[in-house]
Amino acid sequence: MNKRFLKQLKTLTMGSALLLLAACSKDDNSNQTPATSISYGSFVKVGNGQARSYIVKNADGSPAEIGFNFTEDALSGLPEHNTAYVLPMPADNKSIINHISFDYTVHGHGPEGVYNVPHFDVHYYMISESEKDAIGTSETDPKIDILPAAQFIPKNYIPGANEPKMGKHWADTTAAEFHGKKFEKTFIYGSYNGKFIFLEPMIALDYLKTKPNVTLPIAQGAKIQQIALVPQQYAIEWQKDRREYTISLNDLKLRQQ
Template sequence: MKQLLTFSLLSLLFLTGCDKNNEPVATTFSGKEETLGNGKAYSWVRFSADNIPTSIGFTLTKGALDNLPHGGVALVLNLPAEAVGKTPFDHIMLDYLHTGHEPPGVYDVAHFDMHFYIQPLAERKAIPLYEIAPAKFDNLPAAGFIPSNYIRLPAGVPEMGVHWADPASPELSGKGKFAETLIYGSYDGKLTFMEPMVTYEFLKSSPNLTKTMPLPAKFAKAGYYPMKYSIKQVGDDIVVSLEDLMMMQ
């Protein structure tokens, strides 16, 4: 009887990782839920059937955009343990700014900074004010490690670093207003984050966006990097993800 039960349990475990044709299926692992507004936010990573990471992102559940404090939000989303070492990313940081930030007339509207950090959390939090360590902020990555068309934005931000933006984006080229854009970050000579920056209004508009990532020509740290990013309404949730991960050396 004991042998029969053991066989049955092993069979059940095998079948939960297979489809009806006994073929392995893709798997998604989720991180810890954190309270945001009247809802929740949580990170996740998705793997293919052969255990290759294919996408990484976070989900905002129903109500997460409601009752956000005017003083702003700074929320760390730890990645699920299954993502550690399998992707180059360390954690996700959501910053909500009710009145936006500089430059005036460009990013001074309610929006989320959605940082996907390659940099370890403790190292990131140790980044000081620009005035304290200008040499480290001004130590920019060598040519090729930031998308070639990107430009540096002024100075730097504590616990973040230097921000880089696409001058051809609507809000910087004068062709339109800021709704969503993709920012890169660096500190002390290294690429440190990728950041979809998205207005509150855009997130509330039932978004259905997928765009090709502007990519550096080189990566200091080998790993699975995204070819696309996506911002979508999925049922009652909003899902923001870095998609089509590919191994880059």
Template sequence: MSLSTPHQSRVRRLGTLAVGAALLFIQYGPVVAQTNHGGHANVSVAAPVSNNDKTILGEVVPFGNGTARSWVRLSQQGNPTAVGVTLTEAAMQGLPADITPGMVWMAEYIMTLPDEARMLPFNHIAVNWNPRGHMPSGVYNVPHFDFHFYMISRDERNKITARGDDLLKCRQSPGAGAVPEGYIFAPESEEPGMGGHWADPGSHEFHGKDFTSTFIFGSYNGKVIFWEPMITKAYLETKPNVTMPLKLPAQYAKDGYYPTSYSIRYDAKRREYTIALEEMKLRQVLASK
């Protein structure tokens, strides 16, 4: 586990995002969709895993009073079908409960992926715990987790300073189609070790629903570098069993198997929570004309 330092830019960019979402709401009206399970659109009960799939465990790390572990699921042919993080029930207890002003505002837990994940675009997983959430008030200021599925190495992340000239790399657009249609770059979202953030202003938390989970993309130096489910602790503790379709990009930074949905599940028998990127499809970088 490593602790990260506070970044006021995240507070500012989320406040800006909330204003932007409100303006979109005023201009276009409310997003109308069939919803359930905390306001999510197009949510379905999670489908059972095929008996032919094999799960390969990755790194196990201490997490609260329990543990977290990474894993990848493979088809009978050896192709990845899902990748995720599983938390023991005890991991919800014993987490840092407060922050020291001017020093620490979130805890980060990093897990490597098993070698069998090499056909995935993801390099490692970092879970950030935000005990007080963050701005904007009334939206994300609740305790929640950020599940970052990074496409670059930890060494590459350590070079992202989000300071000085590096801000230009954080702000550089990955190009048309690299993030899903409708996503916007959140101004002043530059973070050390992360880059810039892209969010969906149509997400339910900007349209009168309580924040339960949402999905973020991150970019740096003109490329998408992470996919991120962001989920509240309170929603996890309702022990959900849901799968949500992802808004997908039209272009991909590298060849590999990419998710088309993400799931949040609780296993009562094993007393575990699982957050997974699922329903993988092979995507290839389009050749330049």
């Protein structure tokens, strides 16, 4: 458990706290609204381990945190070809995220010398799998090149590669890997037909193996395309006691414009 969920447990009886500690495999953060429950998706085999999604919920049932856990052995026994592990959301999902795709990229991808190392592209999709799978290339699907209006684009983000069954990827020009540093982690946006459709922490395999514990801000556009609880941060965490990693979207705040 992390510090913010433990703070919340202090207000409960010892018996209730022990029950919650036994039930949860994901922690909470100190700046969150007190959360009362956690729901899980089904397990998916990844490498020699497994992964599953979760949602930490506020007292009113609204999402406080969205993410997934995966076991340490998920980083071994990975395939020798690019593989997307689709993680279904919990059955009571009320978040803007429809599903998570934990994509292992064996040799990385462009730009050359930047992202061409083994890594995970973690797509938090705001559209359904069928909608995602219907996205084509620039040659077959002109909607992939329709950009969101300027007020919705986060500062310092520029459009980049188009990928079928994904969308157009937007990169942060201030990211360390574009300024002479080795790629470890970054945050990507994805769009299609003028709308942002996914949020993407992208994380190098070697960096994950260092067992990091970091929480980082997510750049925001001046305006939002839909009224929603929008994550302001993302976290990459190693939970030593459970031998698990967590990648999460945190600090969800209601944005109406």
